[in-house]
Amino acid sequence: MKPPGSRRPIPVLGSLRRTARLTWVELRKLLSHKLFPAALILTLVVTTGLAIAAKAFTRDMGTRGFSNYSLWVTSGTYGLQVGIILLVALGAMAMSTEATGRTLNTVLARPLRRIELAAAKILSLIVATVAIVLVAGLASYVVGGTVQDPSAASEWQPEGAPAGGFPSYGDVLKYHPAYGWAVLLAKGVVIGEILFGFLLLIVPVLAAVSVGFLIGTLVDSTGLAVGLSVGIFMSLEVSKFIPVVQHHLGPFAYNYPISRISTLMLEASGGTLPRWDDALTGVAISAGYIAVSLAISLIVFCRRDITL
Amino acid sequence: MTVANAVLRTRDLTKRFGRFTAVDRLSIEVNEGDVFGFLGPNGAGKTTTMRMIVGLVRPTSGRIEVNGIDARRNFLEAIAQIGAMVDIPAFYRHLSGRKNLALLAQVAGGVPKGRIDEVIEAVGLQKACFKKVKTYSHGMLQRLAIAQALLTRPPLLILDEPTTGLDPEGKGEFLHLLRGLAREERITIFISSHLLDEVEEICNRAAIIKEGRLLVCGEVRSLLAEELRTYRIVVSDPAKARLLLEGRPWVHGVAGENNRLLITTRQEDARQIAELLVKGGVALEELSPQLKSLRTLFMELTKEQ
Numbered sequence A: 001m002k003p004p005g006s007r008r009p010i011p012v013l014g015s016l017r018r019t020a021r022l023t024w025v026e027l028r029k030l031l032s033h034k035l036f037p038a039a040l041i042l043t044l045v046v047t048t049g050l051a052i053a054a055k056a057f058t059r060d061m062g063t064r065g066f067s068n069y070s071l072w073v074t075s076g077t078y079g080l081q082v083g084i085i086l087l088v089a090l091g092a093m094a095m096s097t098e099a100t101g102r103t104l105n106t107v108l109a110r111p112l113r114r115i116e117l118a119a120a121k122i123l124s125l126i127v128a129t130v131a132i133v134l135v136a137g138l139a140s141y142v143v144g145g146t147v148q149d150p151s152a153a154s155e156w157q158p159e160g161a162p163a164g165g166f167p168s169y170g171d172v173l174k175y176h177p178a179y180g181w182a183v184l185l186a187k188g189v190v191i192g193e194i195l196f197g198f199l200l201l202i203v204p205v206l207a208a209v210s211v212g213f214l215i216g217t218l219v220d221s222t223g224l225a226v227g228l229s230v231g232i233f234m235s236l237e238v239s240k241f242i243p244v245v246q247h248h249l250g251p252f253a254y255n256y257p258i259s260r261i262s263t264l265m266l267e268a269s270g271g272t273l274p275r276w277d278d279a280l281t282g283v284a285i286s287a288g289y290i291a292v293s294l295a296i297s298l299i300v301f302c303r304r305d306i307t308l
Numbered sequence B: 001m002t003v004a005n006a007v008l009r010t011r012d013l014t015k016r017f018g019r020f021t022a023v024d025r026l027s028i029e030v031n032e033g034d035v036f037g038f039l040g041p042n043g044a045g046k047t048t049t050m051r052m053i054v055g056l057v058r059p060t061s062g063r064i065e066v067n068g069i070d071a072r073r074n075f076l077e078a079i080a081q082i083g084a085m086v087d088i089p090a091f092y093r094h095l096s097g098r099k100n101l102a103l104l105a106q107v108a109g110g111v112p113k114g115r116i117d118e119v120i121e122a123v124g125l126q127k128a129c130f131k132k133v134k135t136y137s138h139g140m141l142q143r144l145a146i147a148q149a150l151l152t153r154p155p156l157l158i159l160d161e162p163t164t165g166l167d168p169e170g171k172g173e174f175l176h177l178l179r180g181l182a183r184e185e186r187i188t189i190f191i192s193s194h195l196l197d198e199v200e201e202i203c204n205r206a207a208i209i210k211e212g213r214l215l216v217c218g219e220v221r222s223l224l225a226e227e228l229r230t231y232r233i234v235v236s237d238p239a240k241a242r243l244l245l246e247g248r249p250w251v252h253g254v255a256g257e258n259n260r261l262l263i264t265t266r267q268e269d270a271r272q273i274a275e276l277l278v279k280g281g282v283a284l285e286e287l288s289p290q291l292k293s294l295r296t297l298f299m300e301l302t303k304e305q
Helices: A010-031 A035-061 A070-102 A103-109 A116-146 A169-174 A177-218 A222-242 A241-246 A256-269 A276-303 B045-053 B075-079 B097-108 B113-122 B138-152 B169-182 B196-202 B220-224 B237-246 B269-278 B293-303
Strands: B006-017 B021-030 B035-040 B061-068 B082-085 B156-160 B188-192 B205-211 B213-219 B228-235 B251-257 B260-266 B286-290
Touching: A010 A116, A010 B097, A035 A070, A035 A116, A070 A103, A070 A116, A070 A177, A070 A256, A103 A116, A103 B097, A116 A276, A177 A256, A177 A276, A222 B260, A241 B075, A256 A276, A276 B293, B006 B045, B006 B188, B021 B045, B021 B138, B021 B188, B021 B213, B021 B220, B021 B286, B035 B045, B035 B169, B035 B196, B045 B061, B045 B082, B061 B075, B082 B138, B082 B237, B097 B113, B097 B138, B113 B138, B113 B228, B113 B269, B138 B156, B169 B188, B169 B196, B196 B293, B205 B220, B205 B293, B213 B220, B213 B293, B228 B237, B228 B269, B237 B251, B237 B260, B237 B269, B260 B269, B269 B286
Parallel strands: B035 B188, B035 B205, B082 B156, B156 B188
Antiparallel strands: B006 B021, B006 B061, B205 B213, B228 B260, B228 B286, B251 B260
8 A cells, every 4th residue: 555645656757767767878888889989080080180181281272262160161061971971870770780689679678668768769869960960060170160370261341441352361350450359250150150050960960860760670680771771871962963863852852951051151161141041941851851750760669569 | 356376467368460370369377486387389479478478569469467467558567577588688799798787777777786796696697797798608698688687686587498509508507597596586487498308397387389379288297197198009010000099089199110109098098009909910019108298298289180
């Protein structure tokens, strides 16, 4: 008999507690697996490598019109591509490795609901995605974005600029030291726009990961799931170079916003305020992919018989 | 009405995969303290039944109760009473045995830290627990599987063919471990196996299923003391003896080779074997009752009709 005043625990709270616990377990599994640390290190190495190489190239060639923020954006977004491919593989492996290795039998015969396990896996993948985008964004900023480059191009022009404008932030500061704060403010705006771009990038990257997760839920073989997921992503990336496909289908592909956002970030790095609304439509489509992929994954995983 | 000491009970449990019925209205009871053998030929529905009990497979119909809790309605409460090893023991191969247990303890929740060392000791994996699972032998994996099943101190242990793939020495050690768990930790064990001799040795109760249907269920001793018995006869003309015996309504089976035949019949009909053979002109050199084993019973019940 229950003691007087004792309350039955609210099921939702219990479920949330279990999901949080399982998410922690999934994150530990992710870290203990070689692929996620490899993805982090590769993204870091490729991003910083690109930034250093591009910096050396622009310095040696005396290239104008390529600001230090352009270095940040270019190396960050290209470096991220490597991370995305590995993230897609991680998404595909999240469920399929448990099926191939038959560890689902061991894990699911415990006091937990399937939806809690699936939610934990999805949450851990979101954390992994954010971590990879952050690594790409921060590493490229540290190497490419923080070093003061007086020759960095500036499309922003203060009041009283000579005809034709100041070609670089250095020129503004040199001839109009009083505008230092204004330059700083302009740079702050640029940094803000680029950071917003990196935040937006999380959505299409997550869409690619979600599609991988869906394939990994539907296909029990890890090799097949990873091959299909990465293959589809790479095909969509390649299709960007086929004008007809790109024109008709491109905007509806989940990876479309990645290049669109990258272009807008590059515009921002040059001092032009980007028009995000074009990218936002693509981001909304990507969000749709996330919602549909995860919904199908959850329904399939929660209803299927585990007969591995 | 629920029997107080039934730790596991299935009532008309059925599973269909499309048009194929894997488990057909299965009703069994496993009582507290039982070491219950669940026997059947390949494809009989043993693993599907176990998968339904632990929630891996959804029953098409029927009822599962664990300690009186309806597992389909209150799954979390019911599964909390069970430690299971279904099919081949599977773990995260890149982690050590200990890390696997720590991870699974966290998945289950509420497992005190010291419990991991206790279960490692219980299954005798103290030396190997820091090695990666991918280096484990099959026997070590089986032990680790038992260890993970014991983490939450479950009153019911469900083991699906746990001795498959073990060498004779490993089987002996494993059965010794199970016996110890049942006796010392007072755990009820529900075990499926093909190894009938071993099951006969450690189980006090058993059920035999075929094509998803329950054939017999009860105390092993009483099952073996059924009225049908097997008699060994040595005859001069086995072909003629077969001809005479087969088709007789009181003969339930004729097997064997050369001049030695095994005849299954009721004890009271045994004398008719001798009479029939002598009348038929077959010299009977020997007629002796065979001590029935679980293997004999299993073969009798599951043979093709």
